[in-house]
Structures are given as C-alpha cells and as structure tokens.
Amino acid sequence: MKTILLDIEGTTTPIDFVHKTLFPYAKSKISAYVHKNYNSLAAEIAQIEFERANDENYRDHLDIASPNSISAYLEYLIDIDRKSGPLKTIQGKIWQEGYESGELLSVVFDDVPPALERWRSEGKTIAIYSSGSVLAQQMLFRYTVHGNLTPFISDYYDTNTGHKREAASYSKIAERIGFAPEEILFISDIAEELDAAGEAGFETLLSVREGNTPVSEPSHTVIHSFDEIS
Numbered sequence: 001m002k003t004i005l006l007d008i009e010g011t012t013t014p015i016d017f018v019h020k021t022l023f024p025y026a027k028s029k030i031s032a033y034v035h036k037n038y039n040s041l042a043a044e045i046a047q048i049e050f051e052r053a054n055d056e057n058y059r060d061h062l063d064i065a066s067p068n069s070i071s072a073y074l075e076y077l078i079d080i081d082r083k084s085g086p087l088k089t090i091q092g093k094i095w096q097e098g099y100e101s102g103e104l105l106s107v108v109f110d111d112v113p114p115a116l117e118r119w120r121s122e123g124k125t126i127a128i129y130s131s132g133s134v135l136a137q138q139m140l141f142r143y144t145v146h147g148n149l150t151p152f153i154s155d156y157y158d159t160n161t162g163h164k165r166e167a168a169s170y171s172k173i174a175e176r177i178g179f180a181p182e183e184i185l186f187i188s189d190i191a192e193e194l195d196a197a198g199e200a201g202f203e204t205l206l207s208v209r210e211g212n213t214p215v216s217e218p219s220h221t222v223i224h225s226f227d228e229i230s
Helices: 015-040 042-053 067-079 085-101 112-121 134-142 167-177 191-199
Strands: 003-006 125-129 155-157 184-188 203-207
Touching: 003 167, 015 042, 015 067, 015 085, 042 067, 042 085, 067 085, 085 134, 112 125, 125 167, 134 155, 155 167, 167 184, 167 191, 184 191, 191 203
Parallel strands: 003 125, 003 184, 125 155, 184 203
Antiparallel strands: none
C-alpha cells in the first residue's frame, strides 16, 4: 500500500469522544456562536434554509432572520446526527475555538500515534476521510492527548468530496491523491463505507474497536488495532 486512508470515528478515535464530548460541546455553544457570528454566516444560513425546505421531519418554522430559530434547527440536526454540510462547518468552527482555548483535547487510540509514525517512516501517504469538516479533522489531530499528529497527515477529505457510501467518492480521492485505487488502503468501522471503497478498487479493513456497533458476519478483514497492520 502506498496510501492509508483513515476514517475517524470508531477507527482512530473512540465513538464516545465524538458523541459524548464533541457533539454536546458544540450543542452547548451553538446558540451563542450563531448570535455572535450571524453576519458572517450568510453562506451557511442559505444552505440551512435549503436543507430545511427539504426536511419533512422538522415541524417548526425556520426564520432565517432569527439567530434563535437557526440555532434551534442546528441543535435538532445535532440530535438526529444529520450529516449536514452547514452544521459540520459551524461545528468545526466551534470546536476550533474550544481546542485553541484549551477547553477541548481530543482522544485517539493509543496505537494510532506509533502507527502514523511507522507508516510515514515507510514512505506511505496518510490521509483522512470523515463526515466532519476538514477544519474539524485538522483540529482533532492537532490537539490530542498524544500531542500534535498533523505532521504525519498529508490530506483531509470531507463530504464535500462526496458521500462516504458512494464508490464515486473514493474514485475522486484516488485521483486527487495520485495513486491507483488498488494502492490505497481504507480503514473504517462502517461496512457500507468499505463496500463503496472496495467497489472503487481500494483495499479495505474493518476497524472493530471497543464501543463500536457490532458488525455481524463482516465481509471485510477485521482489525482491532493498527498494530496488526504491517
């Protein structure tokens, strides 16, 4: 393998850190952030308005002139874990403030830092593909309990590249990285993502970590630690 492409949640980072630390932190700060930065969020608000217009499950009216109304809709999107572009952008900015102030410190599994160092020393390219924004990814790996891990990582991809369960997204990533799909290994805890990557020609590994959703009869090779990858 010339490139190792990594998912974050359930692969490099415990799911609990994302769902029990990052998401609640963003939700607690989102109202104040929208009020403070309303005038600079025009692009995100336009995206939110479009998303609400196509959201049949949200029962409340969205008033884009009201920071309170926008915040309420964003909090709803957090609660249902919607992979919303504008939400991910705003969350990333909130987390950036939290990391830079010292309120947040991200968690990665203990086997991750030595694996990143080992792969880079072997000349491999390391990239990240996550539903979180590129900014959120960069902050997560810059401010970890193991220190700054961003020097090991060459590229970051989010859902602006495409949906993680569509083969076309992985084809785009391979083209941007500059290696053939069969030279890229993708590691994730989600079988459907691995199916899509495999369809695009990638090698795949299923990350089974403590706290991950069990996968019955996995169709991809299973690893429990990056130490298992030679």
